[in-house]
Amino acid sequence: MWILVLFVAMNALASQPEQEWKDRISRGVRALRQGQTEEAARAFRGALAINPRSAWAHFFLGLAYGQEKKTGEAVLELRKAVELDQSHKDALYNLGVMLLDSREPGEAVQYLERSRGSGLDTPELSANLIRAYSQAGKGTAAVAEARAAGARFADSPAFQAAAGQALLEAGAPAEALRHFEKAYTFAPCEPSIALPLADAAVQSGNGDRALQALACVGAKIRSRPEYQLLSARAHTLAGHKDEALQAAREAVRLDPSAASYRIEQARIHQRAGEQRQAVEILEEAARLDPSAAEIPYGIALSYFIADEFDTAAKYVRRAIELDARFDRAYFLWAIVKASQGLPAEAETLFERALELNPNNPFFHCLHGMTLLASDRVPEALNEFRRTVQLAPGYAVGYYQLGRALAAAQNFAEARQALEKAIEIRPDLSEAYYRLGAVYRRLGEGEKARNVLRVFEQRQASAMTEQQELRKAFGEVLATTTKGQ
Numbered sequence: 001m002w003i004l005v006l007f008v009a010m011n012a013l014a015s016q017p018e019q020e021w022k023d024r025i026s027r028g029v030r031a032l033r034q035g036q037t038e039e040a041a042r043a044f045r046g047a048l049a050i051n052p053r054s055a056w057a058h059f060f061l062g063l064a065y066g067q068e069k070k071t072g073e074a075v076l077e078l079r080k081a082v083e084l085d086q087s088h089k090d091a092l093y094n095l096g097v098m099l100l101d102s103r104e105p106g107e108a109v110q111y112l113e114r115s116r117g118s119g120l121d122t123p124e125l126s127a128n129l130i131r132a133y134s135q136a137g138k139g140t141a142a143v144a145e146a147r148a149a150g151a152r153f154a155d156s157p158a159f160q161a162a163a164g165q166a167l168l169e170a171g172a173p174a175e176a177l178r179h180f181e182k183a184y185t186f187a188p189c190e191p192s193i194a195l196p197l198a199d200a201a202v203q204s205g206n207g208d209r210a211l212q213a214l215a216c217v218g219a220k221i222r223s224r225p226e227y228q229l230l231s232a233r234a235h236t237l238a239g240h241k242d243e244a245l246q247a248a249r250e251a252v253r254l255d256p257s258a259a260s261y262r263i264e265q266a267r268i269h270q271r272a273g274e275q276r277q278a279v280e281i282l283e284e285a286a287r288l289d290p291s292a293a294e295i296p297y298g299i300a301l302s303y304f305i306a307d308e309f310d311t312a313a314k315y316v317r318r319a320i321e322l323d324a325r326f327d328r329a330y331f332l333w334a335i336v337k338a339s340q341g342l343p344a345e346a347e348t349l350f351e352r353a354l355e356l357n358p359n360n361p362f363f364h365c366l367h368g369m370t371l372l373a374s375d376r377v378p379e380a381l382n383e384f385r386r387t388v389q390l391a392p393g394y395a396v397g398y399y400q401l402g403r404a405l406a407a408a409q410n411f412a413e414a415r416q417a418l419e420k421a422i423e424i425r426p427d428l429s430e431a432y433y434r435l436g437a438v439y440r441r442l443g444e445g446e447k448a449r450n451v452l453r454v455f456e457q458r459q460a461s462a463m464t465e466q467q468e469l470r471k472a473f474g475e476v477l478a479t480t481t482k483g484q
Contacts, residue, residue, distance in 0.1 A: 020050055021047050021050045021051050021054070021057075024043045024044070024046040024047040024050070025043070025044070025047050025056070025057065025060065027039075027043040028040045028041075028042075028043030028044045028047065028060055028064070029060065031043060032060065032063065032064055032067070035067075037064050037067045037068045038068070040060070040064040040067075041061060041064040041065065041068070044057055044060045044061035044064060045061060048061065053084055054084070055080075055081045055082075055084035055085035055088050055091065056081070058077045058078070058080040058081040058084065058091075059077070059078065059081040059088065059090065059091045059094075061077045062074045062075075062076075062077030062078035062080075062081060062091070062094065062095075062098075063094065065077060066094070066098060071098065071101075071102055074098055075095065075098050075099065075102070078091050078094055078095035078098060079095065081095075082095060082111070086114075087118045088118070089115050089118035089119050089120040090115075090120070092111045092112070092114045092115035092118060092120075093111070093112065093115040093120055093125055093128075095111045096108045096109075096110075096111035096112035096114075096115060096128065096132065097112075097128055099111065100112075100128060100131060100132050100135070103135075105131075105132045105133075105134075105135035105136035106136045108128075108132040108136075109129070109132045109133060109136055109138070112125060112128055112129045112132055113129070116129075121152075123149075123152075123153035123156030123158060123159035124156075124158060124159075126145060126149040126152075126153055126159050126162075127156070127158045127159045127161075127162035127163075128162075129142075129145050130142045130145050130146055130159075130162045130163060130165075130166045131162055131165075131166075133145060133166070134165070134166050134169055139166070139169065142166035142169075143166055143167055143172065145163075145166075146162070146163035146164075146166050146167055146179070147163075149163070150163060150179070154182065155186075157182075157183040157186035157187050157193070160179045160180070160182040160183035160186075161179070161180065161183040161192070161193055161196070163176075163179040164176040164177070164178075164179035164180040164183065164196060164197075164200060165196055167179065168196060168199065168200050168203070173199075173200045173201075173203035173204045174200075174204045174393065176196075176200040177197065177200040177201055177204050177206070177209075180193060180196055180197035180200050181197065183197075184197055184213070188216065189216040189217055189220075190217075191217045191220055191221050194213045194214065194216055194217045195213075195214075195217070195221075195226065195227065195230065197209075197210075197213045198210040198211075198213040198214050198230045198234060199230060201213065201234070202230060202233045202234055202237060205237060206237070207233075207234045207235065207236070207237025207238035207239075208234075208238055210230065210233070210234035210237070211231070211234045211235070211238060214227065214230060214231050214234060223254065224254070225250075225251040225254040225255040225258065225261060226251075228247045228248070228250045228251035228254065228261075229247075229248070229251045229260070229261060229264055231243075231244075231247040232244045232245070232247035232248040232251065232264050232265070232268065233264065235247060236267070236268055236271060241268065241271075241272055244268045245265065245268050245269075248261060248264050248265035248268055249265065251264065251265075252265060257288060258288070259285040259286075259288040259289035259292055259295065260294075262281050262282070262284055262285035262288070263282065263285055263292075263294055263295065263298060265281050266278040266279075266281040266282045266285070266298055266302075267298070269281065270298070270301065270302055270305065273305075275302040275303070275305055275306045278298070278302045279299055279302050279303075282295050282298045282299045282302070283299070286299075291322060292322070293319040293320075293322035293323035293326050293329065294319075295319075296315040296316070296318040296319040296322070297315070297316060297319040297326065297328065297329050297332065299315045300312045300313070300314075300315035300316035300318075300319065300329075300332055300336075301332060303315065304332065304335065304336055304339070309336050309339055309340050312332070312336050313333065313336050313337075313340075316329050316332050316333045316336065317333070320333070325356055327353050327356035327357040327360070327363075328353070330349050330350075330352045330353035330356065331349070331350070331353035331363055331366070333349050334346045334347075334348075334349035334350040334353060334367075334370075335366065335370065337349060338370045338373075343370075343374055346370065350363075350367050350370075354367070359390055360390075361386075361387045361388075361390035361391035361394055361397060362387075362391075362394075364383045364384070364386045364387045364390065365383065365384065365387040365394070365396060365397050365400055367383050368380040368381075368382075368383030368384045368387065368400055368404065369400060371383060372400070372403065372404055372407065377404055377407045377408050378408075380400075380404045380407075381401070381404045381405070381408065384397060384400050384401035384404050385401065387400070387401070388401060388417075393424060394424075395420075395421045395422075395424035395425035395428050395431075396421070396425075396428070397421075398417045398418070398420040398421035398424065399417070399418060399421035399428060399430065399431045399434070401417040402414045402415075402416075402417035402418035402421060402431070402434055402435070402438070403434055405417060406434065406437065406438055406441075411438050411441045411442050412442070414434075414438050415435065415438050415439070415442065418431050418434055418435040418438060419435065422435065429455055430455075432451045432452065432454045432455035433451075433452065433455045435451050436448045436449075436451045436452040436455065439451065
């Protein structure tokens, strides 16, 4: 986002007495406005020959070099402008943007922040600050900027898109989706907005909204493999297995050398219970990218779902060898150990996974489920309360909280949690069964009979603890991506 602030030129000229200097600057500004960058650069160099300590002349020359894609020269001139006038907000801003585009986000942050401190407050500045914070690994600062500036720049599509991307990368997809929706109102069916919007919708569990956004841009970008990948994920969420597989296969066809598209194809088979097909596809992916930890992780997940725990453990160890900070791999290994009846080893691995990703609501939920299965009710309650705090729209979190509260004989609060789970997700069959039992304990027989009738219509029998754990684990970890 290279911003030309030429409107300040006349004010700058008024402060300079030399007529020749003013003529050269005026000539350069006119040329720059007309896109005649070489002529502009000559005029600004001429002005510097007259007054080499003019911050404005260095600034404008930096802009001209930037327009000519002469990055090194542009940065050098902008640095000189800032050295001569340390409160030159426009030079500070443009230097920050140039450094950001040159992949120097850490230094870019310093100049962008100084630009704001000198009085600049625009949606472009905020958007670039968000980008710089994100690329510099300062996700917390990026999210804080997105949230703080949201009301001021509600009408800026550039800001809304940057804020959405920062929040998406920070693991707040629902909040990111709201920003992308605002940007989308300004630029409907624009691929640069529609694709991240669809990604945020998928990560928020809203497959239908993702499909709507993708349909709007399909004619323009259907040949992009990333479009097909998002389409596969959205169709998977919407329960369209055949369409999801078709999109995943098309992504593979468009880019047969990328292992990531085969991984997505395997996930669709995993969700459909087709573990043999999933493993075969992941083995193909491993031949394309032997160093990708996601691949042995996916194979381990299929073997876990198939109750082959020893084989699952072998592959998950391989995933961690490839990526020692792979939080989901540690978590899968913990679940495997718990399923093998090794709670102490499982707990150590749970702690490591949560150390790496302490704000993952699914980790807290699944950890709580293993604690509840071991009758560690108070600890499980803490995990489920943390789950719904982190993800207030996650129905399974409320359902598990209700189960734990019932186990603690707190039936009044259990009722509230289970009713909330059904409100969020009316198709959650198990919640009706548990809620019926809670109603009976509260002496509400008619309500108990009503919800149990709903349960019987949806499912023949209640699942065991192990079946519930495996179902929840498979649903979450077969579809999340690293870092979520």
